[in-house]
Amino acid sequence: MRAKMYEIVKAEKLTPDVIKLEIKAPQIAKKAKAGQFIMVTPTEHGERIPLTMADFSPEKGTITIAALEIGKTTKELGTLKAGDKVFSLVGPLGLPTHLHNFGNVVSIGGGIGLALMYPVVRAFRQSGNHTINIIGAKNEKLLIYEDEIKTVSDEFYVCTDDGSKGHHGFVSDVLKKMIAENKKIDLVYAVGPIIMMKVIANITKPHNIKTIVSLNPIMVDGTGMCGSCRVIISGETKFGCVDGPEFDGHAVDFDNLTARNRRYMPEEAVSLKKWQGAK
């Protein structure tokens, strides 16, 4: 029906389960802004999935995406090499991060969220903010975008659950300590697992620290047509794809998001098993 049309320029494993793909998409690269995402469909039979943009270069005409290989579609992306093509790529989607010179911005990222965090903190810094960045992962080997984020940090903290690098414990511990020490914080930005974002929002709420979170609901079209990605914000239904993906962390119903993101788990397991069987 139509040829596969988006060529992979570079493929790299950041960890055994995280693939980083640099894809030729000059028009998207020209328009992309920090905080936005793309919808990718690896093959004609594939699913449309939203992935955060970890980088974009108008000069090279490429965008970079990073995916945690957790289901069939992301594992399939994980097998792609330079020169391979993906069937469909749509973007840039969602609203960009609201940029402003807030003052001291504490950005917190965990797991695959670190890939999105990089262009966002880079943009915060370009907007004149003092950027305090806290990154975390289960262990040292799973830390991604560490060097990149470090280069755009005024202050930089690393946490690992097992203590293999930096602070032994959670990213939230570092934030708590900052608050306890009365550090001036004008904005908190969090991106990562839902539970992490929920914990961060619960910490900042009593202190009235404005907190932005970047959500990752299940999407189908990614352009505001279907409502698969609806999230509850202050009791109101919003679409993650067009009203987000960033929202006021104090207004998000994280439990509803957690439940909604689990709704196709049985089918996801079937799909993965079939794919692994065929390999």
Next chain:
Amino acid sequence: MADEPQQPKQPKKIVPKKYPMPEQDPKERIRNFNEVPIGQEAQTAILEAQRCLQCKRGPNRKVCMDGCPVEIDIPVFIKQVQEGNFEEAIRIIRQKQNLPAVCGRVCPYENQCEGLCVVGKKNEPVGIGRLERFLADWERKEMKKGKVEVPPPTGKQVAVVGAGPAGLTVAGDLAKLGHKITIFEALQYCGGVLVYGIPEFRLPKEIVHAEVDYIRRMGVDIKNDFVVGKLETVDELMRDYDAVFVATGAGLPDWTNLKGENLNGIMSANEFLTRVNLMKAFKFPEYDTPIRAGERVVTIGGGNVAMDCARTSLRLGCKESVILYRRSDAELPARREEVHHAQQEGVRFELLAAPVEFIGDDCGNVKQVKAIRMQLGEPDASGRRRPVKIPGSEFLIDAQTVLIAIGQSPNPLVPMTTPDLKTTKEGTIAVDEEGRTSKKAVWAGGDIASGAATVILAMGDGKKAAKSMHRYLTQDQSWPAPEVFEKLSCEM
């Protein structure tokens, strides 16, 4: 004509009913996604065409073609079918109609051409819709798929935003006049609602792809995966194009806003149908996109989209598919044929009932719909009798899936990113009778301008706009005064 020998006039005996359209048996078809009507044989089509009286239009005499939003010369093409000249017949249709295989399936003929058919006054009308379908299918099977001849280029470039029925019509009509057309489409396939909304068993996607291919063979350039408003705005397009047609549809689902609507298992008709049709979730896991119906599916709404949801649910294997509609059978907005097909297939109609709340289990999955009985009161603004709740009549229906099919609103992306494009209170783009917007050189049509309507009305809008655009591109660049649109945006 005068030279031909006069035929002795004999009263024509009309076969009272349409020749039957073979259909898949309801018991069989609810287990597959194949098309329900199978299509007619050439011989049957000729016999059906011979039921036509070849009426002539008159100032006080409305005939079939007066009911056609795209003004197909119906008696003329039927005459060719009567004589077995299918190639000529489809050529006549193609002069006015860019998507005959689509419209031959999904047009509400009963209210349009067939509604005005003179034969239909005393008998069943001529099956004009099925003749159109027959010819389009014949063309697709029998005719060569080479380049479609178009006139020499005019040098004018037109951008069409959205490859749905309105956009494809404008593209086809303007390409036929020698303009260079580029279509920008957000999804991976063209067709808009024809590919994401209307199910395979009513409109096989292969047919939509073939119709789009025909338009491509006219030299129209199509850019998929291109979200206008994100990748480029209308203003940016205008740097490279002499005129822009916006046809971005009514893609925004409406919600009930009742308690529990965000439970798992409750989704918009758009999500359900997009998963099944565009993403082919009915073939999961051969295709990767999942869908789940469960034992009982409750669809809320009574329009064509609701019928599509209820019938799709059956094919996904649910045991019972229920339509919950707040008015009575007579007010169902769906086409009669769709209601009839749904009934044949065993869809249960829970009429005069409306949802009041969705009840979930401990894991956040919907398990029941709480509904209330309604009765019809005084007519409302739409002229239909207003449904009124009967106090104390609440009841529960078990459901693993609830589909919200109560309407769609205009897609806000283009109006939001085009500051000088005036919109109405409903969010549609304000247009005059030619489809012109408040922004010079920009037209709009289809659901983005009219609200949620039908495929053929969107195509009618496209036709009107294409005429106006051609005039603008070749002769007269005048544009209505801004006050016209001020007024339009307030009135609607």
